Amino acid sequence: MPPVLGEIFLTLAGQAERDIRQQLSERLASVDWAPVALIEMLALDEIDIAAPVIAASPVLNDAALIRVLVETTLEHQIAVARRPHLSGGVVDAILDQADPITMTALASNRSADIGEAAMHRLVEHSRRVAGLRAPLTRHPRLSESLAHELYQWVGQALRQSIGERFEIDDRLLNAAVRAASASAARHPTWRPIPNERRLEDRERQEMERRLIEKLQTAGQLRPGILIRALREHRLGLFELALGQLGNFTPTQVRSAVYAPTAEPLYLACLAVGLDKAVFPSLLAEVRKLADGLPGDGGWTTTPMNSHSAARAFRQMMENTATV
Structure with a gap:
């Protein structure tokens, strides 16, 4: 398609009624011949329209997905985090933003290319984001060394889940927990919380507050x-x-x-x-x-x-x- 005609087509598509853009997104979501510029435009549209192409379009590259992460709403970011076979580059971009809800969606994405370094970052974030802990304990890429680290600050039910997957030496682990607690007491940004449920409640409230703020800012509330x-x-x-x-x-x-x-x-x-x-x-x-x-x-x-x-x-x- 000549450049001028392409620009005209994109302009018309952008001005089309919402139902038409929705149909375009659903019909073009899985095809590899769709115009790249059109798919990128639909990915930046409101979430109901964007979701099909974010989830499945083969023509959306890493740069386009990162643009969605940076420029759109929290719901778009969650859709990106759930995209099958997400690349390591996009995984790193999600971790750089460090949004608790988006990272939790990422931790539940079993097909994402989460390498050892990225998994370590997720485990580190799980210190303050309680919602990350359950999906991480079940993640196939959780290594034994990271399982020991995660074990230190999860609740009893999740400890049992980790123990079922890995051979946990209670004697060594208890020593590690004591050492971690002593270190955490000197840590400038984290302290041991005696009541884990209250911590999880505060974190959930903070995530909900941020979600409302982001939706309000984006005009999506x-x-x-x-x-x-x-x-x-x-x-x-x-x-x-x-x-x-x-x-x-x-x-x-x-x-x-x-x-x-x-x-x-x-x-x-x-x-x-x-x-x-x-x-x-x-x-x-x-x-x-x-x-x-x-x-x-x-x-x-x-x-x-x-x-x-x-x-x-x-x-x-x-x-x-x-x-």
Whole structure:
């Protein structure tokens, strides 16, 4: 295709309706004759369009994948980390960014070219990123020496998993654990945490906060994330997203979730643009994660625009605070 015609084609493709770009991505994702420039453009599109080509396109080279890592959203980065047969160069780029969620996706990618040095970096990151530990214990490229290192800061269940794969000398390992603890006490960026669960909770909260920030920055934070978060049993992510979407405080959101009636949560969801027809199913999912709260009653599918709902919600929260 002549250069001028190619530029015209790309311009038209970029201006095409979303459904057309989606169809292009799905149809061209696995073919090796697709125009490289078009595939690269689709890979930088919104995630639903980009995902098929990121996952499978044979014409996406390392430079294009690294560009996706640098220029797009967290969801794009996760898609890159999950791409089958990921090269060592892209693996290193992911580790250089050191995003906990993306690295966790990478650790679960069994076909990625994760060499000994990259695996060592992942194990090192697992000191602070608890989510890395489980996939690393099962990874086929985990060596015995790295297994001993990983063993020092995982929980009992994961220690058993490592012990089933490798011959672990408890006497030598206990000595290594003591030496590592003594060294860690002098380490400027890491300290032993007596309560591993609290550490994992803090890390999860931080990852969720960063996810919301990245989605917000990229213009990808939409009410649909509320449903997704609940389906993934992530009430904390739901609360963060609702607060960010509605500019509500954490106290306001938590009060709505644990209110005696569902009216505050209903108003908050309407305020951020959630379709009122979706609210009953959302409410059922929240109750599963919040010990049956919010309580019954207090809401009806009354027509109300988002501005009125936001005003009513904030007024209700102010009245509750003064009770």
